[in-house]
Amino acid sequence: MTVLSAKNITMQFGGLTAVDQFNLELSANELVGLIGPNGAGKTTIFNMLTGVYVPTMGEIMLNDQSIIKKTPHEIVKLGASRTFQNIRLFKDLTAVENVKIAYHNFIDYNMVQGMFRTKKFWTEEKKAHEECMKLLDIFDMGEYADTLAKNLPYGQQRKLEIARALASDPKVLMLDEPAAGMNPNETAELMETIHFIRNKFDITVLLIEHDMKLVMGICERIIVVDYGKTIAEGTPDEIKNNPDVIRAYLGD
Ligand SMILES: Nc1ncnc2c1ncn2[C@@H]1O[C@H](COP(=O)(O)OP(=O)(O)OP(=O)(O)O)[C@@H](O)[C@H]1O
Structure with a gap:
């Protein structure tokens, strides 16, 4: 196909x-x-x-x-998602936050739920965090989850870009x-x-x-x-x- x-x-x-x-x-x-x-x-x-x-x-x-x-x-x-020849991460966000931004495009709650922090918001947030951590683990990057993207070694930044591209499923x-x-x-x-x-x-x-x-x-x-x-x-x-x-x- x-x-x-x-x-x-x-x-x-x-x-x-x-x-x-x-x-x-x-x-x-x-x-x-x-x-x-x-x-x-x-x-x-x-x-x-x-x-x-x-x-x-x-x-x-x-x-x-x-x-x-x-x-x-x-x-x-x-x-269809992609990575770029020149790394384009959000340098001042952590590794897991970078992945979450892409994941959030698909998350199932609306702005009102987000603003008022409803139960559904927190359930979805927890799920997002877990799914993004799973993606980082695939690239052996779990230990870097809370490291700012700009402080990651170069090879890890490249891997993070791929993890982020995968987060949009x-x-x-x-x-x-x-x-x-x-x-x-x-x-x-x-x-x-x-x-x-x-x-x-x-x-x-x-x-x-x-x-x-x-x-x-x-x-x-x-x-x-x-x-x-x-x-x-x-x-x-x-x-x-x-x-x-x-x-x-x-x-x-
Ligand atoms: N925005 C643009 N404006 C004008 N010319 C461009 C633009 N983008 C690419 N080109 C030209 O188009 C041709 C193809 O470039 P492209 O970057 O797609 O090649 P590439 O195969 O990816 O090269 P590399 O392996 O060096 O990255 C080149 O001659 C390049 O100079």
Whole structure:
């Protein structure tokens, strides 16, 4: 079953075509890598899929519903969440508060209940706290729950971003270079965790990553873009030996 699809999406910035008629079909529970050299258009594709940019042309469907012109917030509510290449946490909130903000989008009480601190409010608050702590525990971050985001080590901040993206209960999770700046051990551990959460939450994961080896290790399918176009698509083995991919990465 297709959960997210893009048809001929194109993004032009003035005279520059950053993404040119890109197509995508993500099935339920797939773990797919989106790779390509610097400036290939990967982040622009993510920005279109998540409502940050409205494509110049093309259609995007999330669970059979068009999400063209929907806001990023609406798209999160419809089931697709993401992380950013540059960490975007609320630096002066604690780890668990960061996760709770995303979780609260889905919480079942209204403003009046919140203002007057009704019993339902407290019941839901307790549940929110427990669910958010469970998410932190998945990333081995329980001990950092009350640490301000800005005081977390860098690798933990990256993990917290993913935990926060999961708190909105997505069907599709898009990760923009989740291991950027991590050391090899942290990276290996994160890749295992991404595999684990895909299975545990039964979600589809689309992952941008620079490190080819790393993507090859966990993705079942890889899409390679260069100059805004798909130049190859296939299993890690197919991609590894594709002459167009080798040329794009190594140059002529
Ligand atoms: N807001 C923008 N305005 C103008 N040009 C842009 C904008 N965003 C991206 N571009 C250009 O679009 C092209 C694709 O950029 P994009 O950031 O999507 O590539 P990328 O594959 O994510 O690169 P990297 O791996 O370096 O992050 C680049 O030429 C970039 O300079």
